[in-house]
Amino acid sequence: VRAIFRTPRPEAELAQLTDGALQLPLDASLALLAYPYPREHWRAAAHAVRVPLLYVVTPQFAEQAQNLKRNRPETEVAVFEHAGHALFVDEPERFNTLLEDFVGRLPR
Numbered sequence: 001v002r003a004i005f006r007t008p009r010p011e012a013e014l015a016q017l018t019d020g021a022l023q024l025p026l027d028a029s030l031a032l033l034a035y036p037y038p039r040e041h042w043r044a045a046a047h048a049v050r051v052p053l054l055y056v057v058t059p060q061f062a063e064q065a066q067n068l069k070r071n072r073p074e075t076e077v078a079v080f081e082h083a084g085h086a087l088f089v090d091e092p093e094r095f096n097t098l099l100e101d102f103v104g105r106l107p108r
Helices: 011-021 026-033 039-048 059-071 092-104
Strands: 054-057 076-079
Touching: 039 059, 054 059, 054 092, 059 076
Parallel strands: 054 076
Antiparallel strands: none
8 A cells, every 4th residue: 555655644644544445355456457458459549539638647657648539639647756556646636727727618
């Protein structure tokens, strides 16, 4: 659990998240990681989306995000340089502002 954050989290919060994660049976947690679709499936799905797309990533996926933008130029990309997997926790103000701005520009 600690590894999904880049910024230190309170021990009580980490313990609560760990306890929650341990409620999921092992076979179910493994099934979540073993979906039967290759990477190409997800790439094709992202390219086929015909609605506004906001792709928010950490630095390890910055190149992937830029590839998506090259193939789907209308995609909005944001790289959170100072965040871990839980980027909405590590940089909540930036994440919330980005999301509010994106949603506010959606056609109604």
